[in-house]
Amino acid sequence: xxxxxxxRTRYVVLIAVVAVLLVSFSLFIQGTVLAFSTLYNSWHDTIxxxxxSQRGILAIDFLEIVxxxxxxxxxxxxxxxxxSLFISPLNLTSALGVESLAxxxxxxxxxxxxxxxxxxxxxxxxxxxxxxxxxFAGSFALAGGALVFFQKVHSGQGSDxxxxxxxxxxxxELFEHDDEQRHIEEEDVKRAEEAxxxxxxxxxxxxxxxxx
Numbered sequence: 473x474x475x476x477x478x479x480r481t482r483y484v485v486l487i488a489v490v491a492v493l494l495v496s497f498s499l500f501i502q503g504t505v506l507a508f509s510t511l512y513n514s515w516h517d518t519i520x521x522x523x524x525s526q527r528g529i530l531a532i533d534f535l536e537i538v539x540x541x542x543x544x545x546x547x548x549x550x551x552x553x554x555x556s557l558f559i560s561p562l563n564l565t566s567a568l569g570v571e572s573l574a575x576x577x578x579x580x581x582x583x584x585x586x587x588x589x590x591x592x593x594x595x596x597x598x599x600x601x602x603x604x605x606x607x608f609a610g611s612f613a614l615a616g617g618a619l620v621f622f623q624k625v626h627s628g629q630g631s632d633x634x635x636x637x638x639x640x641x642x643x644x645e646l647f648e649h650d651d652e653q654r655h656i657e658e659e660d661v662k663r664a665e666e667a668x669x670x671x672x673x674x675x676x677x678x679x680x681x682x683x684x
Contacts, residue, residue: 485558493551499544507537529584535594542587556576562652563645588619589611 510533549568556565570576592612595605628655 482558485554489551489559491554492547492554496544496547496551499540499547503537503540503544506540510534510537521552531597532594535597539587539590539594542583542590546580546583546587549576549583553579560653564652578623581623583618585616588616 514533515531549570552562552566553570556562557572557573557576565571568579570579590610592608595608599605
């Protein structure tokens, strides 16, 4: 009974899931409002003052919209990923290749790297202070390089159930049959066991070769 009670504490993650998804939805809505507002203002100024009035400004405004949407995607991935990992598996996360916390980290880091690139592009387009832009480039290069290095180090250390067949089946069930719930088949478990055994055998062989 105590073990069952401890196991059910996983539902406390629903608090984080709801909070993170609310943040994501809020960012999506704000990004949409910002997009409509930017489009309206840009066309209004273009009609009144000509296209020359939008040089350099329009790209920055649109990049800000892209950055807002990407931030919303990060929070959305965290929300649905936590729900699928702790509450109930989803075809959506399987189709995206998120089968473990390691997979979720990889996806989030990938989007963060894109956000860093978009943020730097905003400052580069403005080109107000070349020295400050250089500092931005250096800091973003260090941060992005560290994230890429982290991805390289942890690549291939994700889920054992991350097979292409499972992803394709999840996408078919999700997009063709409109089935959100993911069903773990017995063949998935067998493949995971085989993959785990292969990793263990490879590690043992590598250790043995190193000792010899």
